[in-house]
Amino acid sequence: MxxxxxxxxxxxxxxxxxxxxxxxxxxxxxxxxxxxxxxxxxxxxxxxxxxxxxxxxxxxxxxxxxxxxxxxxxxxxxxxxxxxxxxxxxxxxxxxxxxxxxxxxxxxxxxxxxxxxxxxxxxxxxxxxxxxxxxxxxxxxxxxxxxxxxxxxxxxxxxxxxxxxxxxxxxxxxxxxxxxxxxxxxxxxxxxxxxxxxxxxxxxxxxxxxxxxxxxxxxxxxxxxxxxxxxxxxxxxxxxxxxxxxxxxxxxxxxxxxxxxxxxxxxxxxxxxxxxxxxxxxxxxxxxxxxxxxxxxxxxxxxxxxxxxxxxxxxxxxxxxxxxxxxxxxxxxxxxxxxxxxxxxxxxxxxxxxxxxxxxxxxxxxxxxxxxxxxxxxxxxxxxxxxxxxxxxxxxxxxxxxxxxxxxxxxxxxxxxxxxxxxxxxxSSGPRPQISWAIPETQLSYKQPISIGFTSKKKADLGNVYVTMVAPSFNTHSFSMNQRMMVLGINQVRQVSRKSYVIDCFAPAIPNIAPPGYYLLFVVHNGIPSLGRWIHIS
The missing domain is CATH 2.130.10.80 (Galactose oxidase/kelch, beta-propeller)
Incomplete structure (x- = not known):
């Protein structure tokens, strides 16, 4: 849901x-x-x-x-x-x-x-x-x-x-x-x-x-x-x-x-x-x-x-x-x-x-x-x-x-x-990729295939595109508790139009790797991240 x-x-x-x-x-x-x-x-x-x-x-x-x-x-x-x-x-x-x-x-x-x-x-x-x-x-x-x-x-x-x-x-x-x-x-x-x-x-x-x-x-x-x-x-x-x-x-x-x-x-x-x-x-x-x-x-x-x-x-x-x-x-x-x-x-x-x-x-x-x-x-x-x-x-x-x-x-x-x-x-190092859509949109299951559409004003180097999931942390006294990031496994990145691309990747396999909860999903191109998109895995 x-x-x-x-x-x-x-x-x-x-x-x-x-x-x-x-x-x-x-x-x-x-x-x-x-x-x-x-x-x-x-x-x-x-x-x-x-x-x-x-x-x-x-x-x-x-x-x-x-x-x-x-x-x-x-x-x-x-x-x-x-x-x-x-x-x-x-x-x-x-x-x-x-x-x-x-x-x-x-x-x-x-x-x-x-x-x-x-x-x-x-x-x-x-x-x-x-x-x-x-x-x-x-x-x-x-x-x-x-x-x-x-x-x-x-x-x-x-x-x-x-x-x-x-x-x-x-x-x-x-x-x-x-x-x-x-x-x-x-x-x-x-x-x-x-x-x-x-x-x-x-x-x-x-x-x-x-x-x-x-x-x-x-x-x-x-x-x-x-x-x-x-x-x-x-x-x-x-x-x-x-x-x-x-x-x-x-x-x-x-x-x-x-x-x-x-x-x-x-x-x-x-x-x-x-x-x-x-x-x-x-x-x-x-x-x-x-x-x-x-x-x-x-x-x-x-x-x-x-x-x-x-x-x-x-x-x-x-x-x-x-x-x-x-x-x-x-x-x-x-x-x-x-x-x-x-x-x-x-x-x-x-x-x-x-x-x-x-x-x-x-x-x-x-x-x-x-x-x-x-x-x-x-x-x-x-x-x-x-x-x-x-x-x-x-x-x-x-x-x-x-x-x-x-x-x-x-x-x-x-x-x-x-x-x-x-x-x-x-x-400030170039245009940001923008996530257009994601399937599933917000709710993930473990091992689930994910497809993400994104656009880029600059022609994408398909070998330099990756997807990260970041857990929001509780910060106090110089320690961010529960801070965690996964670089998702990518099956393929394909161009579908002049400025549009699709990434096929996979959700984390088990809760040991990504405990259940909310994460920010980013598409990163040439080291530049998109705006984060809230997703939930359970």
């Missing part, structure tokens, strides 16, 4: 996105001077709204709660301001939302039906599970006992069965599953000793990096070490991954970032074997950076990246150097298959007032070429508690930054309420 969330992009909407900039190394545009809050957590929904929120005990924000609902803070103060908003990307309207439990340093993911499921936090939100369903008048629903144990600085990952595993959190060396059902297993906490083994004096293993491997197991990276974990049977199936070289801590508060590089799928309906999977981890800080920053010395961040083929028989880290040191950087998979590294600082660590020298220049990384390129700088520092997500038109939405204990606009690095968009270089 066709989804009610699917948006048909008309010429009007295309113009509203204001594409066609001319910079060769990308450029920036201020989308909204203020959304009223600082976006500590960000998620794109399949109706092209973006949900953003911070923590509920920051103090008075700059936007009022719906119907002036108020909450009582732990110190007795009354706060009638909103700490969550919905941003409409088409008309840029901002709608205040009601979140009442404390969402400070929580986690989240998009459910198969398009609902945002969000978990944990601090104080009265430490065991909360919150849901937000995309609709014009919907608001948050909260269950303060949705988790068995408190989860602060935990990571969420969607699984092939559509449920979520919630891994770790401060003082929690275990995991559990949400949303809860009638199953007794849902109300059980499972020990994960790896999280205790990788902890150091300042817990440089919070917000562990989690990636679903194509074999259905969970790759978990914390601090410098990693395992492949069978969460169904609560056992480590692989612990022979080498320690990441360099002596750098990569997880909170020495915050680096991580992505699972695009999965390249087979070109036949019968190709069901798991593709190779490679993880990229960049940035971070020395293990003692946090303690040093508290004492007033801000150590240089790391400029190293490492690539690890997690499916290899004898995996080995392949180390590379970024052109700029970076801690608290976000890594975003672009529909072209490249990686954008954005936000962060050159010195210090995550935490209030603990970083210096904001990195204003994004860096574009091309995995095929092992090449880094420095992009045009922003004018706005985006440091601790900043976010970045890919949006439907192929740009990257950037928001947040608040390295202060509350809303403070007079500090050296003030609270930031604005939202920008960064346009990667592919938006």
């Amino acid at each position: 066709e989804s009610k969330y699917v948006i048909v992009f008309s010429a009007l909407i295309f113009s509203l996105f204001n594409l066609g900039e001319t910079a060769t190394t990308g450029n920036w545009k201020l989308l909204k001077k203020s959304i009223g809050i600082s976006a500590m957590h960000t998620q794109l929904l399949p109706n092209d709204r973006v949900i953003m929120f911070d923590r509920t005990d920051f103090g008075q924000s700059k936007i009022t709660l719906p119907k002036e609902r108020c909450r009582k803070l732990a110190d007795g103060r009354i706060d009638c301001s909103a700490h969550s908003v919905e941003l409409n990307l088409v008309n840029r309207n901002v709608r205040p939302l009601t979140v009442l439990t404390d969402t400070w340093c929580s986690s989240g993911a998009l459910a198969p039906d398009g609902m945002l499921i969000q978990s944990g936090g601090s104080n009265d939100g430490e065991r909360a599970v919150r849901t937000f369903r995309p609709c014009a008048s919907c608001d948050w629903k909260e269950d303060q006992k949705g988790l068995v144990v408190p989860r602060w600085y935990a990571s969420n990952q969607i699984l092939p069965n559509g449920k979520f595993i919630v891994v770790g959190g401060r003082g929690q060396f275990n995991y559990e599953f949400i949303p809860k059902s009638a199953s007794k297993l849902d109300f059980k906490v499972f020990a994960l000793p790896f999280l205790k083994e990788t902890r150091d004096a300042v817990e440089n293993n919070l917000y562990p990096f989690t990636h679903l491997s194509p074999d259905g197991n969970l790759f978990i990276f914390a601090n410098t070490k990693s395992i492949l974990f069978d969460y169904k049977n609560n056992r480590v199936v692989r612990n022979d991954y080498p320690v990441m070289p360099g002596g750098v801590s990569r997880n909170y508060p020495s915050t680096g970032s991580s992505v699972l590089l695009p999965l390249k799928l087979g070109s036949s309906k019968s190709t069901i074997g798991a593709p190779e999977a490679e993880v990229l981890i960049c940035g971070g800080a020395p293990p003692n950076s946090y303690i040093s920053a508290i004492k007033g010395t801000f150590l240089p961040a790391a400029n190293s990246c490492g690539r690890l083929m997690i499916t290899a028989k004898q995996p080995k880290w392949e180390m590379e150097q970024m052109p700029i040191e970076r801690v608290m950087g976000d890594m975003i998979l672009l529909p072209s298959g490249d990686v954008l590294i954005i936000n962060g600082a050159k010195k210090g660590t995550a935490g209030w007032y603990l970083a210096r020298e904001p990195v204003l220049n994004p860096v574009l990384y091309q995995p095929k070429l092992h090449k880094f390129e420095i992009m045009e700088p922003s004018k706005i520092p985006r440091m601790y508690h900043s976010t970045a997500v890919l949006i439907t038109d192929g740009r990257v939405l950037v928001a947040g930054s608040n390295p202060n204990k509350n809303y403070n606009f007079t500090e050296q690095f003030p609270t930031e309420l604005s939202v920008e968009v960064f346009s990667p270089p592919y938006l």
Whole structure:
């Protein structure tokens, strides 16, 4: 059944996105001077709204709660301001939302039906599970006992069965599953000793990096070490991954970032074997950076990246150097298959007032070429508690930054309420292909053949056309949870008229490769992506 969330992009909407900039190394545009809050957590929904929120005990924000609902803070103060908003990307309207439990340093993911499921936090939100369903008048629903144990600085990952595993959190060396059902297993906490083994004096293993491997197991990276974990049977199936070289801590508060590089799928309906999977981890800080920053010395961040083929028989880290040191950087998979590294600082660590020298220049990384390129700088520092997500038109939405204990606009690095968009270089390197039609239009099944019609103003090099599927991720604290991209297997690309072409390809074969849910579908020609088209696989 066709989804009610699917948006048909008309010429009007295309113009509203204001594409066609001319910079060769990308450029920036201020989308909204203020959304009223600082976006500590960000998620794109399949109706092209973006949900953003911070923590509920920051103090008075700059936007009022719906119907002036108020909450009582732990110190007795009354706060009638909103700490969550919905941003409409088409008309840029901002709608205040009601979140009442404390969402400070929580986690989240998009459910198969398009609902945002969000978990944990601090104080009265430490065991909360919150849901937000995309609709014009919907608001948050909260269950303060949705988790068995408190989860602060935990990571969420969607699984092939559509449920979520919630891994770790401060003082929690275990995991559990949400949303809860009638199953007794849902109300059980499972020990994960790896999280205790990788902890150091300042817990440089919070917000562990989690990636679903194509074999259905969970790759978990914390601090410098990693395992492949069978969460169904609560056992480590692989612990022979080498320690990441360099002596750098990569997880909170020495915050680096991580992505699972695009999965390249087979070109036949019968190709069901798991593709190779490679993880990229960049940035971070020395293990003692946090303690040093508290004492007033801000150590240089790391400029190293490492690539690890997690499916290899004898995996080995392949180390590379970024052109700029970076801690608290976000890594975003672009529909072209490249990686954008954005936000962060050159010195210090995550935490209030603990970083210096904001990195204003994004860096574009091309995995095929092992090449880094420095992009045009922003004018706005985006440091601790900043976010970045890919949006439907192929740009990257950037928001947040608040390295202060509350809303403070007079500090050296003030609270930031604005939202920008960064346009990667592919938006100015030639005409974009345009998807005319797709069969099936919105609803896919696994292994299903797909036909996509597209037009191009420039004669298509049929050997340089590919199709990507990108999962919308939940971004916070420099980690985009559930970020995932597949390069679909193509059977053929054929020209049907002077400017029209048809691609015959195949949907992913199994949920281990593409968990059920919503994805953005892009046609990419000569490295230039079309507008994204929402599809759903189940």
